[in-house]
Amino acid sequence: MTQTSKLFVLGIVGSPRRSGNTETLVDKILNGAEEAGAYIEKVILNKLEIKPCQACNSCYKTGNCAQDDDMPVLLKKMEKSEIWVLGTPIYWWGPTAQFKAFLDRWYHPKHKEFNKKRVILVIPLGGGHERYARHTVGMFEDIFNYLSINLLEKILAPGFDKRGEVRNNPELLKRAYDAGKNSVENIIK
Numbered sequence: 001m002t003q004t005s006k007l008f009v010l011g012i013v014g015s016p017r018r019s020g021n022t023e024t025l026v027d028k029i030l031n032g033a034e035e036a037g038a039y040i041e042k043v044i045l046n047k048l049e050i051k052p053c054q055a056c057n058s059c060y061k062t063g064n065c066a067q068d069d070d071m072p073v074l075l076k077k078m079e080k081s082e083i084w085v086l087g088t089p090i091y092w093w094g095p096t097a098q099f100k101a102f103l104d105r106w107y108h109p110k111h112k113e114f115n116k117k118r119v120i121l122v123i124p125l126g127g128g129h130e131r132y133a134r135h136t137v138g139m140f141e142d143i144f145n146y147l148s149i150n151l152l153e154k155i156l157a158p159g160f161d162k163r164g165e166v167r168n169n170p171e172l173l174k175r176a177y178d179a180g181k182n183s184v185e186n187i188i189k
């Protein structure tokens with residue numbers, strides 16, 4: 001199989017902390033997807049310039065966002081990938097600022113092309129219970145419902161605060177790896 005004919009899985013990391021809990025889990029999912037035969041790529045939002053939406057509606061009027069930044073390149077990657085692995089830690093009951101700025105930029109006529117994309121969601125949080133992620137999970141579920149995006153799996157990781165602490169939890173790592181592998185196998189089988 002050539003690289004271009006492979007299924008494309010895109011990981012998008014919303015934490016600014018490198019090798020943190022979000023990136024570790026996204027990496028595991030991508031490893032599983034690659035093992036199943038997918039072409040994988042990872043994007044660190046904090047390394048990109050993604051400016052906040054200005055609500056100018058330029059995207060609806062002209063088809064192009066008025067901002068000059070890295071979002072068009074990321075949108076292209078999103079369009080050509082079948083599965084998105086979206087990861088953000090909980091910051092103040094919500095996603096990180098980097099992730100929210102990215103999400104607001106989905107306000108674009110192109111969001112119609114997100115229809116039928118598949119998502120694996122990764123949400124680590126320092127608090128010891130999944131309920132602290134409920135607003136963020138609810139936000140994602142409503143957005144995916146609105147855009148007809150298929151949420152394949154939610155990997156919530158409560159009780160992890162130190163950088164990369166999830167690496168001490170083999171069960172969670174396996175769940176992430178299996179989610180990536182199964183998501184690809186279920187499409188190509």
Ligand SMILES: Cc1cc2nc3c(=O)[nH]c(=O)nc-3n(C[C@H](O)[C@H](O)[C@H](O)COP(=O)(O)O)c2cc1C
Nearest residue numbers: 015017020021022089091092093125126127160161
């Ligand atoms: C600015 C900030 C706000 C946070 N707010 C919350 C919160 O509201 N609830 C919570 O459970 N954890 C909160 N945390 C903890 C992170 O969710 C936790 O450390 C997570 O594992 C970070 O993931 P990372 O390693 O991928 O960066 C916060 C951390 C930071 C830095």
